[in-house]
Amino acid sequence: MTRETQTDRPFQALDTLWHALQGRGSMNFSPVATGLAVGDWVMHLANSPGKQAELLMTAASLPAALRAERNRQEGDGGRASDHRFDDEGWEEEPFCTFRSLYRLACRAWGELAVGVPGVEPHHGEFMAFLGRQVLELGSPYNYLATNPELLRLTQKEKGENLVRGLHHYAEDVSRLFRGMDPAESGAYQVGRNLAVTEGEVIYRNRLMELIQYRPSTPEVFADPVLIVPAWIMKYYILDLSAENSMVKYLVDQGHTVFMVSWKNPGTADRDIDLEDYMGLGVMAALDKLEEVVPERKVHGVGYCLGGTLFAIAAAAMARDGDERLKSLTLMAAQTDFTEAGELMLFIDPSQLSFLEDIMRYQGYLDTGQMAGAFQLLRAYDLIWSQAVGRYLKGERQPLNALMTWNADATRMPSRMHSRYLRELFLDNDFSEGRFEVKGRPVVISDIHVPIFLVSTQRDHVAPWTSVYKFHLAADARSITFVLTAGGHNSGIVSEPGHPGRSYRIATRREGEIYVPPERWLRSTPVKEGSWWVDWQKWLMAGSGKKGAPPAPGRFSGEGTSCVAPGTYVYGR
Numbered sequence: 121m122t123r124e125t126q127t128d129r130p131f132q133a134l135d136t137l138w139h140a141l142q143g144r145g146s147m148n149f150s151p152v153a154t155g156l157a158v159g160d161w162v163m164h165l166a167n168s169p170g171k172q173a174e175l176l177m178t179a180a181s182l183p184a185a186l187r188a189e190r191n192r193q194e195g196d197g198g199r200a201s202d203h204r205f206d207d208e209g210w211e212e213e214p215f216c217t218f219r220s221l222y223r224l225a226c227r228a229w230g231e232l233a234v235g236v237p238g239v240e241p242h243h244g245e246f247m248a249f250l251g252r253q254v255l256e257l258g259s260p261y262n263y264l265a266t267n268p269e270l271l272r273l274t275q276k277e278k279g280e281n282l283v284r285g286l287h288h289y290a291e292d293v294s295r296l297f298r299g300m301d302p303a304e305s306g307a308y309q310v311g312r313n314l315a316v317t318e319g320e321v322i323y324r325n326r327l328m329e330l331i332q333y334r335p336s337t338p339e340v341f342a343d344p345v346l347i348v349p350a351w352i353m354k355y356y357i358l359d360l361s362a363e364n365s366m367v368k369y370l371v372d373q374g375h376t377v378f379m380v381s382w383k384n385p386g387t388a389d390r391d392i393d394l395e396d397y398m399g400l401g402v403m404a405a406l407d408k409l410e411e412v413v414p415e416r417k418v419h420g421v422g423y424c425l426g427g428t429l430f431a432i433a434a435a436a437m438a439r440d441g442d443e444r445l446k447s448l449t450l451m452a453a454q455t456d457f458t459e460a461g462e463l464m465l466f467i468d469p470s471q472l473s474f475l476e477d478i479m480r481y482q483g484y485l486d487t488g489q490m491a492g493a494f495q496l497l498r499a500y501d502l503i504w505s506q507a508v509g510r511y512l513k514g515e516r517q518p519l520n521a522l523m524t525w526n527a528d529a530t531r532m533p534s535r536m537h538s539r540y541l542r543e544l545f546l547d548n549d550f551s552e553g554r555f556e557v558k559g560r561p562v563v564i565s566d567i568h569v570p571i572f573l574v575s576t577q578r579d580h581v582a583p584w585t586s587v588y589k590f591h592l593a594a595d596a597r598s599i600t601f602v603l604t605a606g607g608h609n610s611g612i613v614s615e616p617g618h619p620g621r622s623y624r625i626a627t628r629r630e631g632e633i634y635v636p637p638e639r640w641l642r643s644t645p646v647k648e649g650s651w652w653v654d655w656q657k658w659l660m661a662g663s664g665k666k667g668a669p670p671a672p673g674r675f676s677g678e679g680t681s682c683v684a685p686g687t688y689v690y691g692r
Contacts, residue, residue: 209268427453576611
C-alpha cells in the first residue's frame with residue numbers, strides 16, 4: 121500500500137498526531153525503529169553463548185586492558201586526536217585513570233556493538249551510535265569533579281567561572297524559549313558584513329529569488345555561472361565575508377555570476393515537491409539567464425542538495441535535448457546514496473515513516489529537528505565541549521561568519537523532503553535509473569558536459585567516497601575530481617590564502633579506465649593552497665572570450681526588484 125493511499129485511511133490523522141507528539145519527546149527518533157535495533161541486538165547476543173563468554177573474559181581482563189591503554193597513552197603523549205584531554209593535568213592520577221577508562225570503554229563498545237553475530241548491520245551501527253551518546257554523556261571531561269582543568273580554573277577564579285556559567289545557562293534557556301538568536305551572535309549580520317557582494321534580484325517566484333552580481337572587472341567571460349545552493353541552508357555560505365566569498369572571488373576573476381536564493385518555507389508550502397525545486401528553481405533560473413545573456417551556455421554549479429538537484433536537472437535536460445549547459449560543477453553533492461555516511465543511521469523504512477508523519481502534521485521539517493541529528497553525530501564537539509566551555513568555564517566564544525551562517529538554517533517542505541529521503545536517500549532511485557521527472561526517468565549517463573566534482577576529506581554529510589561514485593554512472597566528456605582538506609562546509613569555503621589548505625586533483629577523460637577511490641587517493645599528489653584556483657582556471661578554459669559585461673537583467677516575476685542579498689535570505 122502506498123503512502124498516498126494510507127493518508128486516506130479513516131484513522132490516519134490520529135496516527136499522524138500521535139507520532140508528531142512522540143517526536144517532540146524523542147528528538148524525532150522513532151521509538152519503534154529504536155526498539156527494533158535494540159531488540160535485534162539483545163536477542164542475538166542472548167542467543168550467542170560464545171560471544172557472552174568472550175565478554176566475560178574481556179571483563180575479567182580489565183586490569184590488563186587498562187594497563188595496555190595507559191601504555192598506549194604514554195606512547196602518544198595522552199593526546200591522540202581527542203583534544204579534550206590535551207591539558208597536562210590529565211597525566212596525573214586519578215585523572216589519568218578516568219581518561220583511560222573512558223577511552224577503553226569507547227573502544228570496547230565500538231567492537232561489541234557491531235560484533236554480535238546475526239545482527240542486521242544497520243542495527244549494529246545504530247547500537248554503536250546509541251552507546252556513543254551514553255559514553256559522551258559520561259565522559260570525565262564533562263564534569264567538574266573529574267576534569268583537572270576545570271578544578272584548577274575554579275580554584276584560580278574562586279568559583280567565579282561557575283557563577284558566570286550559571287548566568288550563561290539562564291540566559292540561554294530564556295533566549296531559547298523566546299525564539300531569540302544565541303547571545304554570541306551579533307558580530308555578523310546579513311547585509312552588513314555577510315552576503316555583501318553587490319548585485320540585484322532580477323527574478324522572484326514563490327520558491328526562489330535570482331541574484332545577478334555586478335561585474336568588478338572591465339571585461340567578463342562570455343559564458344555565465346549559475347550557482348544553486350542547497351535549500352537546507354541560506355545561500356550566503358558561498359558569499360560570506362569579503363575575505364572568503366566564493367561569489368566575490370569569481371566576480372573578481374571576470375565571471376558573470378548568478379545565484380539562487382531559496383525561500384524559507386512554512387506550513388502553507390507543505391505540498392511543494394522536489395520537481396518544484398527543479399522547475400521553479402533551476403529551470404526558471406536558466407530561463408531568466410537566457411533572457412539576460414542570450415545565446416550563451418551556462419556553467420552550472422550546485423552545492424550539497426543543490427548539486428544533487430542540478431545533476432537531476434542536467435539529466436532531464438540531456439534527455440529532452442536541452443543544450444543550455446556548458447559544464448556542471450558539483451560540490452559535496454551525492455548522486456549515489458548507497459554509502460551516504462553517518463546520516464544513514466537515521467534513515468530506514470520505520471524511521472522514515474515516523475518522520476513523514478511528523479512532517480505531515482506541521483507541513484515541514486524544522487531547523488531544530490534537523491540540527492539535532494547533525495549535533496549528535498559529533499556530540500563531543502558540538503554539544504558537550506561547548507556546554508563545558510559555556511557553563512563550567514564561564515566562557516562565551518563569539519560566533520564567526522561560518523558559525524553565524526550555520527545557526528541560520530531553514531525548513532524543508534513535507535512533500536519534497538519525504539520524496540528526497542525515500543526515493544533518493546533510501547531507495548537510490550536516481551543512481552539506479554528509476555527517478556522520474558515529468559513522468560519519465562532520468563539517468564546520470566545522459567549527462568555529457570564536462571564535470572567538476574568537489575568533495576571534502578572530513579565530510580559527515582556527503583563522504584568523499586560516496587561523491588566519487590559519480591564516476592560509476594557518468595558518461596561525461598571529462599570528470600575532474602577534487603578532494604580537499606576540511607569538512608562539508610569548511611572544505612568548500614577554502615579561499616586562496618587560507619592557511620593550512622590543501623587538496624588533490626585529477627581528471628578522467630572519456631575512454632579512460634575507472635580508478636577505484638583508494639587507488640585514486642594513493643596515486644594523486646597533494647597540492648598546497650585553495651582548490652578555487654584550479655577550478656577557476658577550469659571554468660576560464662571553457663568560458664569563451666572576454667567582452668563587455670552584460671547589462672543587469674530587467675526584473676520579472678513576483679513583487680519588485682531589490683538589491684542583493686534580496687528578501688528571502690531574511691526569512692525565518
